[in-house]
Structure formats: structure tokens, C-alpha cells
Amino acid sequence: MSLLRLWFIPAGLLACSALAARALSVDASTHKKDAAVLILGGGVTGVIAARTLHERGITNFTIVEAKGELGGRLSSQSFGAPGKQVTLELGANWVQGTQTGDGPANPIWTLVQKHGLHTHFNDWYGSISTYGATGPVDFVDVFNNAVDAYTNLTIAAGARVDKRLVDGTARTGYSLVGDKSQTAQAMASEYYQFDWEYAQTPEQSSWIASSWGNNFTYNTDVGGFGDDNQMALDERGFKYFIQAEGAEFLQPDQVRLNSTVSKITYSRSGVTVELGSGELLHADYALCTFSLGVLQHDDVVFEPALPDWKQEAIQSMVMATYTKIFLQFPAKFWFDTEMALYADSERGRYPVWQSLDHENFFPGSGIIFGDYSQRIEALPDSQVQEEVLGVMRTMFPNVTVPEPIAFHFPRWHTDPLFRGSYSNWPSSFFSEHHENLRANVGERLWFAGEATSQKYFGQFDMYMRRDER
Numbered sequence: 012m013s014l015l016r017l018w019f020i021p022a023g024l025l026a027c028s029a030l031a032a033r034a035l036s037v038d039a040s041t042h043k044k045d046a047a048v049l050i051l052g053g054g055v056t057g058v059i060a061a062r063t064l065h066e067r068g069i070t071n072f073t074i075v076e077a078k079g080e081l082g083g084r085l086s087s088q089s090f091g092a093p094g095k096q097v098t099l100e101l102g103a104n105w106v107q108g109t110q111t112g113d114g115p116a117n118p119i120w121t122l123v124q125k126h127g128l129h130t131h132f133n134d135w136y137g138s139i140s141t142y143g144a145t146g147p148v149d150f151v152d153v154f155n156n157a158v159d160a161y162t163n164l165t166i167a168a169g170a171r172v173d174k175r176l177v178d179g180t181a182r183t184g185y186s187l188v189g190d191k192s193q194t195a196q197a198m199a200s201e202y203y204q205f206d207w208e209y210a211q212t213p214e215q216s217s218w219i220a221s222s223w224g225n226n227f228t229y230n231t232d233v234g235g236f237g238d239d240n241q242m243a244l245d246e247r248g249f250k251y252f253i254q255a256e257g258a259e260f261l262q263p264d265q266v267r268l269n270s271t272v273s274k275i276t277y278s279r280s281g282v283t284v285e286l287g288s289g290e291l292l293h294a295d296y297a298l299c300t301f302s303l304g305v306l307q308h309d310d311v312v313f314e315p316a317l318p319d320w321k322q323e324a325i326q327s328m329v330m331a332t333y334t335k336i337f338l339q340f341p342a343k344f345w346f347d348t349e350m351a352l353y354a355d356s357e358r359g360r361y362p363v364w365q366s367l368d369h370e371n372f373f374p375g376s377g378i379i380f381g382d383y384s385q386r387i388e389a390l391p392d393s394q395v396q397e398e399v400l401g402v403m404r405t406m407f408p409n410v411t412v413p414e415p416i417a418f419h420f421p422r423w424h425t426d427p428l429f430r431g432s433y434s435n436w437p438s439s440f441f442s443e444h445h446e447n448l449r450a451n452v453g454e455r456l457w458f459a460g461e462a463t464s465q466k467y468f469g470q471f472d473m474y475m476r477r478d479e480r
């Protein structure tokens with residue numbers, strides 16, 4: 012899974028309102044424009060940016076998207092042997108934090124309900140089986156301890172903020188709150204709490220930012236939505252909510268699908284976007300919503316090159332990779348809980364499992380999925396399948412684990428349209444970097460998207476100044 016990186020995107024688009032105000036006041040200058048605003052990328056950010064412009068009375072925008080449909084990292088695919096297929100989510104899958112009482116509602120939850128998407132509560136903490144090197148072994152007490160340790164980590168992070176102390180890694184934080192997680196069971200439990208969420212280790216992650224991330228989603232004391240996690244199980248795909256939202260206001264000529272941007276040229280008088288086909292699109296403004304990974308990999312050329320401050324911001328944030336591995340078997344032979352945790356002596360080796368063959372999800376489907384890191388992307392499917400089956404044979408020593416009838420995992424890191432799953436905040440990343448990641452370059456080139464959200468990562472400005480200790 013991943014922390015809800017969706018809910019804050021509409022909030023992150025305040026920039027777009029400012030852009031809308033300017034787009035209205037542009038004087039008809041130099042050469043003929045194809046649109047006032049080119050929205051580069053048709054993920055959740057691009058669609059909500061378009062809606063924001065539409066609401067401000069700007070209709071001469073065009074969404075330019077490489078894929079054949081809107082949705083971006085909301086990516087569903089039919090999976091399974093013939094006659095046993097189910098629509099699964101290769102990307103985002105959960106609405107994390109919905110609404111508590113009449114408190115603030117997660118805007119994604121609002122859209123999911125508006126468009127009637129089928130979801131079900133996923134009990135990450137109350138419905139879990141535990142396994143180790145010899146098969147089933149009950150370490151739910153160790154697991155619950157890791158839940159408490161993480162809460163202590165976020166509280167200690169808040170105390171650092173109050174005392175205006177600088178950030179550190181989440182590993183430093185864990186050590187300072189007394190959690191040294193060295194046994195296989197403790198490491199697996201910590202992974203479930205931390206790495207599964209941030210797609211990186213505590214060593215790689217900011218202590219304070221990872222605490223903000225948790226608090227703003229789940230902690231109702233600070234404006235979070237509550238601890239409900241809803242899993243999308245709709246045969247139209249999780250993407251349906253944003254496609255249906257777009258369909259309410261987008262005209263056919265406002266969307267260019269199958270159009271890959273190769274170059275963005277910007278000047279004082281406007282922007283020119285070159286497509287892979289060689290076609291040029293001219294506009295007053297461009298709003299680039301491509302993933303941080305795309306910007307980091309030079310998949311798109313900027314002319315002139317982005318200024319140093321922008322490049323430093325882009326390269327200082329991290330694009331992490333979270334990979335789901337799906338297997339289908341002739342019949343279910345595993346746990347009856349929703350989740351399972353496997354403690355390997357190597358930290359993070361195929362630790363998190365979820366049964367989809369469960370009354371709350373897809374009963375009778377014979378599908379289970381696991382989780383692993385970027386490492387497997389470079390391996391052939393056959394090798395990953397062998398590793399995964401090896402782990403399953405360890406977890407279920409008394410079962411003759413059969414060959415799966417279907418197997419699939421997406422390669423998000425290798426995909427040139429994404430280059431990872433979502434961003435993570437390292438401890439060496441400062442508030443100024445984040446402001447620069449979000450900032451426009453000159454008057455004409457603007458940026459938005461998951462990695463640029465200020466709300467999600469919190470407002471660091473007051474305590475990140477090292478000289479104020």
C-alpha cells in the first residue's frame with residue numbers, strides 16, 4: 012500500500028487557481044496558440060487541475076496524456092486464468108482515511124462516493140496472521156508493539172518540531188524512542204508499519220515528514236480523516252472515479268490521449284510542447300504534472316534547461332517504488348484473515364501478504380498478493396515467481412504449494428511514464444527544496460502533482476532552519 016497520496020492533490024492545486032487568474036488576463040501575443048493552458052499529464056492532478064480551470068471559466072485548455080486513458084497511477088487490469096478473471100489494481104488501491112463523524116472528508120472519498128465506486132473496509136491491524144521460518148508462529152504481540160513504537164515515533168517527532176530541532180532519519184527516531192527492532196519478527200512488524208507505507212526504509216526516510224504523513228491522513232486531532240482504510244474493488248477500476256469526474260465537464264477537444272511529450276520549450280511569451288510525433292503545441296502556459304521520477308530521468312527535455320534551484324529540488328526528493336505481486340492458484344490454501352506477515356531473516360523479504368480470496372474482497376478468486384521492493388524489477392518473472400513460491404513453501408510447510416495459474420507484477424520503476432510508484436521525503440530534503448519543487452519557472456511553466464503537495468508533507472519552514480537551535 013502507500014500512504015494516501017491522492018487526497019491532498021486537489022488541495023495542492025491552489026497553484027492552479029492562481030494560474031487561472033493569470034490565464035484570463037493574458038494579452039493575445041505573438042504566434043497563434045493552440046490553447047491558453049496545456050495540462051501535461053492526465054492523472055488525478057491533471058483532471059482536477061482541468062476542473063479548477065473549468066470552474067474559473069477557462070475552457071481553452073488541453074490535457075496532454077501519453078496513455079490511452081485518463082487516470083495515471085490509478086491503473087487497473089484484468090488478471091486471472093480464463094474464466095477466473097478479476098479486475099485488480101496495479102497502482103493505487105486504497106482510500107486511506109475517509110471521514111470521522113462530520114469532520115473533514117478525504118476529497119478522494121467524496122469523489123468515490125459521488126461516483127458509486129465499490130470499496131470495502133480493509134482491516135490492516137485486526138485481521139492478520141503471522142509466519143516465520145518454520146511456518147505459522149504467533150507474534151501478534153510483537154506486531155502490536157511495532158504499532159505502538161510507530162505512534163511513539165510520531166509523538167517524538169512532534170516534540171522535535173515544538174523544540175525547533177532539526178529533522179533526522181526515522182531510524183534515528185526509532186532508536187531514540189527505544190525501539191531497536193533486531194529480531195526477524197520485530198523487523199517484519201516494523202516493515203509493515205513503516206516501509207509498506209513509505210516504500211522505503213526508516214534509514215531512507217525523514218523522521219518528521221513521515222510523522223506528518225501519518226498524522227495528516229489518520230490523526231483527527233490535526234485535521235486527518237480517521238483510521239478507516241477502504242480498498243477499491245470495482246470492476247471498472249479505481250480509476251473510474253476520476254474518469255467519471257472528468258466526463259462531467261471535459262469536452263473531447265480538451266483532451267489529447269496517446270500523446271507523449273518529448274520537449275517543453277518555455278520563454279517569456281509562452282510555451283511550446285513537442286510531442287513524440289513531432290507535432291508542436293503552442294500555449295500561453297503549461298502545467299507539468301508528470302511524476303517526480305519522470306522529471307528526474309530526463310524523459311522530457313526542457314529548453315532552456317531547468318534552472319539549478321529547480322534541478323536540485325527535483326533530484327533531492329526521492330521517487331520510491333512499491334510493487335505488488337499477484338498470484339492466482341486453483342484454490343485457496345492459506346490463512347483466513349485478510350492480511351499476513353512473514354518474518355524472514357533478511358529484513359523486507361516478501362513480508363506483507365493479502366488474501367483477495369476473502370469474503371470481503373473476491374471470494375473464490377484463488378488470488379493472493381505480496382509486496383516487495385524495486386529490486387525485483389530487474390529480475391525475470393520466472394525468478395521472482397520462484398522466490399515467491401519459496402517463501403510460500405516456508406509459510407505453509409504442510410501444504411504442497413502448487414504452481415500458480417496466473418502471475419503478474421507491474422514494473423513501475425522501469426516505466427518511462429512514472430519511474431517509480433510515489434515520492435518519499437528523505438531526511439536531507441529541506442522546506443526550501445519543497446517550495447522549489449512546487450514553484451513555477453518564470454511566468455509560463457508551472458508544476459503540480461503528487462510530489463509537490465505541501466499539505467501532505469506538512470509545513471516545515473518554522474523548524475528546518477538549522478541556525479535557530
Ligand SMILES: Cc1cc2nc3c(=O)[nH]c(=O)nc-3n(C[C@H](O)[C@H](O)[C@H](O)COP(=O)(O)OP(=O)(O)OC[C@H]3O[C@@H](n4cnc5c(N)ncnc54)[C@H](O)[C@@H]3O)c2cc1C
Pocket residue numbers: 012013014015016017018020051052053054055056057075076077078082083084085101102103104105106107270271272273300301302305310311333334335423427428429431432433459460461462
Ligand atoms: C503501486 C502504487 C500504489 C499506490 N497506492 C496508493 C494508495 O493505495 N492510495 C493512494 O492514495 N495513493 C496510492 N498511490 C499513489 C497515487 O497513485 C499517486 O499519488 C497519484 O495517482 C498521482 O497522481 P498524479 O496525477 O500526481 O500523477 P500521475 O498519476 O503519475 O499522472 C501523471 C500523468 O502524466 C503522464 N505522463 C508521464 N510522462 C508523460 C509524457 N512524457 N508525455 C505525456 N504524458 C506523460 C502519465 O501517463 C500520467 O498519466 C500508489 C501508487 C502506486 C504506483
Ligand SMILES: *[C@@H]1O[C@H](CO)[C@@H](O)[C@H](O)[C@H]1NC(C)=O
Pocket residue numbers: 034035036037039044045046047068069070071295
Ligand atoms: C482563453 O480564454 C480566455 C477566457 O475566455 C481568453 O481571455 C483568452 O484570450 C483565451 N486564450 C486563447 C489562447 O484562446
Ligand SMILES: *[C@@H]1O[C@H](CO)[C@@H](O)[C@H](O)[C@H]1NC(C)=O
Pocket residue numbers: 078079268269
Ligand atoms: C490510443 O491508442 C490505443 C492503442 O493504440 C488505441 O486503441 C486507442 O483507440 C487510442 N485512443 C485515442 C483516443 O487515440
Ligand SMILES: *[C@@H]1O[C@H](CO)[C@@H](O)[C@H](O)[C@H]1NC(C)=O
Pocket residue numbers: 156157159160163188189190
Ligand atoms: C511508547 O511510549 C510509552 C510512553 O513513553 C511507553 O510506555 C511504551 O513502552 C512505548 N512503546 C514502545 C513500543 O516503544
Ligand SMILES: *[C@@H]1O[C@H](CO)[C@@H](O)[C@H](O)[C@H]1NC(C)=O
Pocket residue numbers: 165166167168169170172219222223226230232
Ligand atoms: C502526530 O500526532 C501525535 C499525536 O496526536 C502528536 O503528539 C505529534 O506531535 C504529531 N507529530 C507531528 C510531527 O506533528
Ligand SMILES: *[C@@H]1O[C@H](CO)[C@@H](O)[C@H](O)[C@H]1NC(C)=O
Pocket residue numbers: 146147408409
Ligand atoms: C505440520 O505437520 C506436522 C507433522 O504432522 C505437525 O506437527 C505440525 O503441527 C503441522 N504444522 C502445521 C502448521 O499444521
